[in-house]
Amino acid sequence: MRFPGKTTMRYPTLLLALALAPVGGVWAAETPGTVRGTVTVTKQKTNANAVVSIEAPGLAFTPPAEPVRIDQKGFRFIPHITLVVPGTTIRFLNNDPEPHNVYSPEGRYNLGTWPTGETRDHVFDKPGIFTQLCNIHPDMLAYVVVVETPYFAVTDADGRFEVKGVPPGKYLVWAWHEKKDGLEREITVEAGQVLDLDLVIER
């Protein structure tokens, strides 16, 4: 995840490793690993809904063929956090008896207002954190987080996450919670191994 003000030289170790890697990509043939663990978000009631993204330069990712859905039900967005890759279409469904709207200050879009049973689509083509708001119901809030990696997860009610199928190599793990700035940690995924992480988001 790139943020304004952060250094762009985040992957020097990885770049060096790639430069020294054998031609032909021996790593690619190795058994993938698993990255799992827990996220603790300090001074919060729950560790759920934290984002974990496993990033490296040049990772290949494909947006899903079908739109990812966000429901507007009970005057809430469900789910609260949606994690996708660039190019993903999100389809917002109004499942309530009143009209809803969606707009995003960071995304600079307003999808208008639509009645029960209708949907609106929006393509998220840039990485970033995008709040989703409804200009009719100010309590409605969701986040769409767009990451340039296929390796990501949102924590469950216990703060747990698991990402399978991660090729061996060096990565930067980015963990984020809506009330925090988030953290980054360098990791190395070994072929066929499970890497357990305890991530504590304090700030």
Ligand SMILES: [Cu+2]
């Ligand atoms: Cu609404």
